[in-house]
Amino acid sequence: MKPVIFNGHSGWLHPADGNNGVVLCNPFGHEALWLHRAMRELTDRLVARGVPVLRFDYRGTGDSIDGQTLLRPSEWADEVLEAIAYLKSVTAVEQVSLAGFRLGATVAALAARRCDIKSIAMLAPVRSLRLFLREMNALQRIWLEGACVGQDEVTPPGARDFMGHRVSAEALETIGSLDLCDEPMLPAQRILIAHSGQPDGSRTLSAHYELNGAFVESVDFENYAQLLQTSWLSELPETLLNKVADWLSTDVEPCVHAPKATVDANPVLVTASAIEYPLQLRERGIFSVLCEPATRSPTDEPPPVLLIANTAATHHVGDGRFGVELSRALADRGFASLRVDARGLGDSHYAASGHPGQTVLDAIGADLSWAADWLIERGYRDIVVFGICSGAYTALQATRLNRARAVRGLVMVNPSAFVLPDGCTMQGAAERRLGSPRTYLRSLMRVEKWMEVMRGNARLGLALRTIWRHAAAHAQDLAAAWSGEKLCPPTDRSKVRALFQRLDATGVHVRLLFSAQDHSIGQFHLHFGMHGRLMEKLARAQASIVSNMDHEVLSRIARQNVTAVCEEVLRTTHLAAAANGKVTTVVRKRGGPPIEEYSPPADTSATKARSRIANRKSPLSPTSRRTKDSA
Template identity: 35%
Template sequence: MRPVVFDGQFGWLHPASGPDGVVLCSPFGYDALCTYRGMRRLAERLAARGMPVLRFDYPGTGDSAGEASEPGRWRAWIDSIKQAVAWLREAAGVERVTLCGLRLGGTLAALAAQELGGVDGLVLLAPVLSGKNYQRELRAHYRQWLSIPAAMDCIPEPDTDAFVEAYGFRLYQDTLASLRAVDLKRDAPRPAGRVLVLDSLDPARVDALVAHYREQGVEVERHSFDEYSRFMLESLDSEIPQSAFQSIENWLANGAAHAIASARLRTIVATDRLAQLADNHEAAYVVAPGVVESPIRLDGGRLFGIYCRPEARGLAGAPAALLLNTGAVSRIGNARLGVRFARRLAQQGIASLRVDLGGLGDSMPSLDALSLDALYAPSGVDDAACAARWLTAQGHRGAVLLGICAGAYVGLHAAAREAAVLGAVLVNLQKFTWRNICDEHGKPTVAVAAFGSTRSYLRSMCEPRKWLRVLKGQSGGWPVARELAGRFAARFGATLADRIERVCGVELGAREERSLLAAVDAHGVETRLLYGVLDEGVEELERHFGVRGARLSRFRHSRAAFCEHTDHAILSSSAQENVMSYFEAFYRNTFSESRVPGTVAVREPLARRADGRRARAAQWLVKRARAFRLFGEA
C-alpha cells in the first residue's frame, strides 16, 4: 500500500491490476478509530482479490487538512468521496468503481454515488438511516462515557445545539442540520446499479430502503451484520467481521467481469502509473497555514508516520516531539489529539513525528487481532527508539516523547535506553513493568482494571446514593474491602521497605521500578509522569514511589505532576488542553532557549490550586483511610 494525497485529503492506495476499483468510506469519529484496523484489513483483502482500493480521511478528519469545526463539512465530505472516485479512476485506471461505506460513511457514500452517477456498486455497512436517531445515539454514547470510572473527574460538556460530542469527537450545528435533513429514499433514489446492504440495527428502515431500491430497478442483495457489535468495540478489542468481509468479497467478485487479456494489458498500465505515484507519495503538503506534513517510512518501510513541521525554519537546534500511540489507537489519536497537537506545535516552530508502532495503525505487520501483551511488548520500545533516531537524523537535537497509557510505558522504557530521547511526558502510566498476562488467543487471563483509583473511592464516599446502593444490597462491599486491604498491605510493605533501605542500605521491593527510573536518570532524560488526579495509574505510582510520587525526589530528572479534569484516555476537551499545555510548558522551560510563542501556561498541580482546607482534608483521608468506594461502579 502507498500513502497518497489528493485535494488536501490523505489516504492509502492498495494497488492491484484488476479493472474494478473500490473506495472505502470510513465512519465518523470514534467509530473510525475502533474500526481502523478492520477497514485496513478489508482493503488488503480486496486488493488481494485483484481490486485496487483507496481508503482516505474526509476533510477535517484523520490526517487530512482542516478541522471538523469548519463550516460546510457535510458538503465537503460528500465532495471528497467524489474526488476520491475521480482520483482512483485516474491513478489506477479502473473501469468500474464501487463505494463501500460503514455507518455514517455509508450514508455519505450513497449521496455521493447519486450525485456522481455511473457508480457500478454500493456497499452499505450498517448505514445511518436516520439523522435524528444518530444524533441521539451520539448523545447516549457521551452520557455512557461520563458514567465510567475513567471519566469521573471530567467537566461535562454543555447540552447545546451547537454540537454533539461522543468520545471527544464532535459534529457541529451545520453538519447536524444537513444530516437530519437526509432521506436516502428521496436524496439517493438510485445510487448505483448494484447495492449490497449488511445491517442488523434498523430492520424496518432497511426493509423500506431495499424495497425502494428494487422498485427503481436496482439489483439489491441483503445480509445480516451480526458481527457489528464486536467490530465496533474500542480499537484493542475490535474483532474483524470475517463473515461480513467475506460477503463483500464474494459480492464484488461476482459482479466483476474479469477478462484475462484486459487484465494483462492493465497490469502494464497500472504498473507505470503506480511507479509515478511512488516517486511523489512522500512529498510535503500543506495542512494548515504555515504547516506542512510528509508521510514517511522508517526501518525499511516497516513503520509509518507523519512528519509535521513548520513551513518556514523552525526553532534552531530544538528537539522534535515524538507522539506515540495511545493503546491500540492509530497515530491520529483519541479525539484526533495526535493530529491537532502536531499542527499546533508546528505553528509554534516545533516539528513532530506521530508514528504508528509495529502492528498498529498503518505499520507492519497488518494484524487481525491485538492483545495487551502486544501493546507492552519490547518490540514497541525498539520502534519508539527507531523513531527517535530518525528525528535525530533529520537534524533535530533529539526527541521529546509524549505517550499516553500504553504509550507512556513504551516511552518510559525507550527513555531508559535510547540516547536520542532527551525528554518525556508520560501521561497516566499504568505499569512500570509488564508481565505477559494473555493466553494463546490474546485474551487476558487475569482481571484488568477491576477497580478504580483510591481517590475515586474517596469521591464516591461523598455520594449518599451510592451508600444507599450498598445498604440495599445492589452493590457489594466485600470485593472492594478485599481489594483495599491488598492495597493497604502493598503500600505498607513498600513504605517499610523504603524505611529499611534508608536506614540500613538494604534494598527491598520495587527494585525493577527503581532501577528503571535510575536508568532514565542516568541518561539525563527529563521525565514527567503526568496523571489525572483520579486515574488508576496513581495507585501504581504510589505503590512504588510513595504518596504522590514523593520518593521520585531521589532522582534528579524525574518528577510526578497531577491535573484535575483529566480522563484516562484524554478524550475530553479539558483533558486534551491540560496535556497539550503541560507538554508545551515543559518543552519551553526545558529545551527552548527562548520562549515558545503562543503557548498556554501549564495548570498547577492540584495541591497548589485547591482550597487549603479541602486539600488538607483530602490528603489526610488519602494517607490514613486510603479512600475507597463501596460499590461496583465508579
Template identity: 35%
Template sequence: MRPVVFDGQFGWLHPAAGPHGVVLCYPFGYDALCTYRGMRRLAERLAMRGVSVLRFDYPGTGDSAGDASEPDLWRAWIDGIRKAVALLRQSAGIERVSLCGLRLGGTLAALAAQELGDVDGLVLLSPVLSGKNYQRELRAGYRQWLSMPAAMDCTPEPDTDEFVEAYGFRLYRDTIESLRAVDLRRDAPAPARRVLVLDSLDATRVDALVKHYREQGVEVERQGFGEYSKFMMEALDSEIPRAAFESIENWLAGDSTASTAEVPSGSAYAGDVEGHIVEADVTETPVSIEGGRLFGIYCAPLAHPATGGGASAPAVLIVNTGAVSRIGNARLGVRFARRLARQGIASLRVDLGGLGDSQPSLDAVTLDALYAQDGADDAACAARWLTARGHGGAVLLGICAGAYVGLHAASREPAVTGAMLVNLQKFTWRNICDENGKPTVRVAAIGSTRSYLRSMCEPRKWLRVVKGQTGGWPVARELATRFASLLRATLADRIERITGLELGASEERRPFAALEARGVETRLLYGVLDEGVEELKKYFGVRGIRLQRLNRVRVVFCEHTDHAILSASAQENVMSHFEDFYRSRFGEKLSAAEVKAKTKAEAEAEAEAEAEAEAEAGDSVAAHCNGSRTRAAQWLVKHARAFRLSGEA
C-alpha cells in the first residue's frame, strides 16, 4: 500500500492486479476512529482478492486539509468521493469502480455514485437513512458519555442549534441541514448497477429503500449485519466483522479464487509523497520510519519545511492515545500539530507498531500490546528520526497508554529531551490478558476516589441503594482499601524522610530516576478526577509528593479534563499546558499568530490559581488549573485530614 494526497485529501492506495477498484468511504467522527483498523483490514483483504482499494479522509477530517467548522462541508465530502474515484480510475488496469461506505459514509457513497452515474457496485453498511434520527443518535451518544465517571468533571457543551457533538467530533449547522434534507430514494434513486445492503438497525427504512431500488431495475442483495455492535466499539475493543467482510469480498471480488486466509499481517509501503500545504504556512509530509515499519505525518511551518524552526529547536512527538490512530481522539493530534506549526514548532504524529497504518496490520489489539515495551522502543525510534532530520531532540506528548509509552521511551532514549504525560494510569505493567486477548482482572476498580465521593453526594445514588438496586459494600471496601494504601504510603514517606531508607515502589521509581539522571524535563498532567491519580498516590503519595524531590519532574492537576481528552475544555487544557511547558523549558516563544492564544484574563486567572495552590501546598509540586475547590473536598479537608483526600485537587 502507498500513501496518496489529492486536492488536499490524504489516503491510502492498496493496488492489485485485477480490473476492479473500490473506494472505501469512512463513517463520521468517533465511528471512524473505532473502525479504522477494521477498514484497513478490509482494504487489505480486497487487495488480496485482486481488487484495488483507495481509502481516504474527507476534507476537514483525519489527515486531510481543512476543519470541521468550514462551510459547505457536505458538498466537499461528496466531491471528495468523486475525486477519489477519478484517482482510482487513473490506476493502471482499472476498468470499473465500486463504492463501499459505512454509516454516514454509506449515505455519502450513494449520493456520489448517483452523481457519477457509472459506478459498478455499491455496498451500504448500516447507512444513515434519516438525518433527523442520526442527529438524535449523536446527541444521545453525547449525553451517555456525560453520564460516565470519566466525564464527571467535564464542562458540558451548550445545547445549541449551531452544532451537534459526539465524543469530541462536531457536525455544524449547514452540514446538519444538508444531511437532514437527504432522501436516498429521491436523491439517489439508482446509484449503481448493483447494490449490497448490510443492515440490522433500521429494518423498515431499509426495506423501503431496497424495494425502491428493485423498482428502478437495480440488482439488490440484502443481508443482516449482526456483528455491527461489536465492530462499532471503541478502537481497543472493536472486533473485525468477519462474516460481513467475507460477504463483501465475495460480492465485490466475484469469481476470484484467492483465499482470504492469505491476507498478510503487513505489507510494505511503496512510493513517497512530497510535503503538501494543509493550511496557510503549514505543510505536512507522510513519512515511513525504519524501512516502513512505522508510519507518521511530519508537520512543519512552511518557512522551515526541513526542520520546522531551525536545527536547534526540539520537535514535538505525538504518540497514539490507546489504540486510536495518529489522528487522535476528537482529531486532537491533527489539530494540535497544525496549531504548533503556526507557532513555528514542528511535530511528528506517529503510529506505533500495530496501530493506525504502521506494521504489522492486526485484526485485534490487546491491553498487553498497548503497554508492551515494544511501544516505547517504537517511540524512541521516532524520536531518533526527528533528531536525524536536524531537530534538537524530541519533546514527547502521550495520553493514557501513550503516556506510559512516553514515560518508558523518555527514561532511556537520549533523543527525547522532554515529555508531557497526560493521565498516566500505570507506571509498570504486568500482562493481564488471556490467550484470547481479554483482561483477566479489572483494569480499574471504581474510578478515582474523589469521583466516587462526589457521586455519593447525589441523592439518586442513595435512592438506588435504598431500593436495593445496587449495594454500597463493594464501594465501601474499595475506599477502605485505598485509604489504607494511602496511610501506608504516607507512613513510608515519613520514615524515608527521617531515615533516608527507600521503602517500596522501587520499580515504579526507576523510570523517574532515569529521567532525573538524564535531565529530561517531565510534566505529569492529571485531570483531578482521573483514575490515574489513585496510582500516583499509591506509589508517590498525595499530589505525588515523593516526586517533588526531583528537579526535572513536576506534577500538575487540572480541572475539567476528562481521561481520554474528548471534551473541548480538556483539549484546550492539554494544548495550552503543553505550549507553556515547551516555551518555559525549551525557550521557544509562541508566535503572535497562535489561534488559541490565551487572553490576558485567562493568563491572570491561571497565575492566581497557581499562586493559591503553591500557598496551600507549600513545597508541593502540584498546581491547579484554577484555585477553586469543591464543597465536598473542603468538607473532607476539615473532617478527614488524616486521609488527605484533598490532595487530588
C-alpha cells in the first residue's frame, strides 16, 4: 500500500491488477476511528482478490487538509467523486464501485447518483440523517454529563459538537432531512446491504431499491455490536468482510490499460501552518506522519519535536482528531511532531494481524523508543514524548527504554498505569485498573452508602480490596526501605519512584496532567503519596490537575490547555539543552523572535490556556466521583 495526497486529501492506495476498483467512504467522527481496522481489513481482502482500493479522509478529518473551520458533511459526496477520478487516473481501472460503513454508506449512495458506478456495498447504512443526528446528539449529551468538563465548554454559534468533532450547523441543516427512501434515483443497479439488526430502516431501504428496479443482495451484519465499539475492544466481522470482498470482486479481470498518471513516491501535504510527510518506516514496519512548521527552510536546524503515541488501539489521528490538531497547532508555533502507529495498530505494516486488545504495551513503548532514535538520526535533538491514557504509559516506557537518551521531555495525560507486568496487553491493563483508597474511605464514611450496601445496591468488595492493596504496598515499601530490600523485594511503588528519579537525574522534564475526577489519580497517590508530596523532591517533574479536561481530551478547552503544556515542555527542554551546550538550534515562531527570547503576548491563546491550568505544585485532589460511585 502507498500513502497518497490528492486535492488536499490524505489517503492510501492499495494497488492490484484488476480492471475494477473500489473507493472506500469513511464513516463519521468516532465511528471512523472505531471502524478503521475493519476498513483496513476489507481493503486487504479486496486486494487479495485483485481489486485496487483507495481509502481516503474527507477534508477536515483524518490526516487531510483542515479546509474550513468547521466540518461540512454536505460536501463529502463531492469529495468521493474526486477520489473516484484520482483512482481512475493512477490505476487505469475501467469501472469503480463504492463501499462504506454507516454514514460512509450514505455518502457513497449520494455520490453514486452523480456518476457511473458499477456497484455499491452499504454496510449498516444510515438511512435517515434525522435519526442519525438525534443519536449523535444523545451521545454528546451523555459524554458531557460523564466528562464533567464544566460550563466553560460552549459550542460557538453556527456549530455543533459531536465527541470532539465540530461540524457546521448550516451543513447539517442542508442534509438533515435526507432519507434515502425518499430518493427516487438509484445509486447503482447492483447493491449489497448489510443489515445490523438494529431499528435503522435498512430493511425498508432494501425494499425501496428493489421496488425501483435494482438488484439488491441482503446479508446479515454479524458481530455488529462487537465491532462498533472502542478500537481495542472491537471484534472483526470476518464472515461479512469476506462476503463483501467476494461480492465486490465479481467479474474482475486483469487491467489492460496503462494509468494516465503516476503515484508520487514522496507525497507532501501543505497546510497554512504545517508541511506533513506520510512515512512508511519499513525497517520497523511502522507508519508515521512527520509534521514540520511551514516556515522552516531547508537550511534551518531541525526544531524540537513532539513524538505522539497511540491512545490504546486508536490510530495516529487520535480521539476526536486531537493528534492531528495538536501537531498542526505546534507547527504554527515553530515545533515539529511525529504521529506514530506502532506495529499492530492503525496503518502500520502488521496492523492486519492479531486482535489490537492483545497488543503488548511494552512493545509499543519499544516502537516509540525506536522512533525517537530515528528522529535523532535525521538531526532532531530535543524530543518530547506525549501520550494519553495507555499512550501515556507507553510514552513512559519509551523514555525508559531509550538507550541513546534521546528523549528530553515527557508529557503524560491521565496515565492508565505507571508500572505493569512484563508482557501486559491492553486488555490486561484495563482489567488491572485500580481506584483511590482515600476516595473509598470517604465513601465508606457516608451513611447513605451503607444504606445502599444493606439494600444490596452496592458492594464493598472492590473498595476493601483497593484499600488493602494500597495498605499492603505501603507496608512492603516501608519494610524494603528499612531493611535495604533484604526483608522485601522492591515494590512497584519503589520501582516507579526510582524510575522517575533516574529520569529527573538525566535531565528529562516530566509533566503529569490529570482530569479532576480521573481514576488515574488513585495510581498517582499510590506511587507518590497523597497530593503527590514525593514528586515535589524531583526538580524537573510536575503534576497538575487540568480544569475542564475529560479523560480522552475531547474538550476544546482541555485541548488548548494540553497544547500549551506541550509547547512549554518543548521550549523548556530546548532551552535546557542549549544552556548545557548540547544544541545550537534556534527555533523561530512564525513572524516572531528566536525561541530563547520568546515571550507570548498576554492575549495569546497559549497564555489563556495556561491560565486555566491548576498550579503545577498544588496538591492533587483525591476526589473521584467515578470511584466514589462504585464503592
